[in-house]
Amino acid sequence: MSALSFYRPDNERSLVSRSDIPREWPLPASVLRPSDFSRALLAGVPAASPSTGSMALDVGSGSGVIAEHLCALGYRHVLAIDSNADAVKATRQTLSTTHRSASISVVEADFAEVRGEGFELVALNPPTLPDVSWARSRNQIDLAFLSGPEGRTFLDLVINSLTTLLAPSGRFIFVHPAYLDLDRTTRLLSTGGFRCRILRTVWLSTAAFAARMESYGLAGEPLLRFAMARSGATSSASAFQHRSEHFALHVLEATHASSYRGAVSYSL
Ligand SMILES: C[S@@+](CC[C@H](N)C(=O)[O-])C[C@H]1O[C@@H](n2cnc3c(N)ncnc32)[C@H](O)[C@@H]1O
Secondary structure (H helix, E strand, O other): OOOOOEEOOOOOOOOOOOOOOOOOOOOOOOOOOOOHHHHHHHHHOOOOOOOOOOEEEEEOOOOOHHHHHHHHOOOOEEEEEEOOHHHHHHHHHHHOOOOOOOEEEEEEOOHHHOOOOOEEEEEEOOOOEOOOHHHOOOOOOHHHHEOOOOOOHHHHHHHHHHHHHEEEEEEEEEEEEOOOOHHHHHHHHHHOOEEEEEEEEEEEEHHHHHHHHHHOOOOHHHHHHHHHHHHHHHOHHHHHHOOOOEEEEEEEEEEEHHHOOOOOOOOO
């Protein structure tokens, strides 16, 4: 973590404690503008607990919209990382107008290089689409949408790091579109010793999401159809969630199974 750069913004204004994310968000074309995925994630992130909620990690910070929200929710130490240098600049810019009270680090790094532990909260809006050469824009924005042959390399990498990253009472909150295999994600979490629950589900327009990718120069519509056809073939649960015009986006929470405080059953 030698690349850590500490960043202390200089006022208390919050962009997302207002009614919505502003429409105008000046960002370079290589950085994702806050999206419906970002909004869904924001709505699922819990406020910091006064006793434990001090450290939060924003993985793949992009514009900085999630990191900014974490500061507004009372996390005292916020680490934001992104492998796109333009996104790191954007996150710093966003945070430069917020929250004197939080200590914030914004780091340019590939998540694979990040080592950390004891985070009360890890927040993730990952790239979720297959990285196929015919779909790319050939710009850094590809990192925001495409991840490995199945679209889940980044998500799986983060899940596989949770055992050390998350504090015993920590929460991993992430968004998960129906065209990723939900059964596979929950199995991976369960193998790692985590419980997972759906916090909420929103339905997003397939056409609007495709158009959004196209506005960044990616082959949005065929790529989304490709991803949906793939998941329909491998997961009946995902296929069931595809309505003709919309797809489900789940907001999921994973916690260490040993810290589960739900109903306990036993027999004598
Ligand atoms: C879908 S965007 C989310 C941006 C922002 N968190 C939001 O919700 O609007 C995913 C972000 O992850 C970053 N990213 C992708 N692969 C990464 C990696 N291996 N390590 C670090 N960041 C990565 C991308 O550059 C991009 O900014």
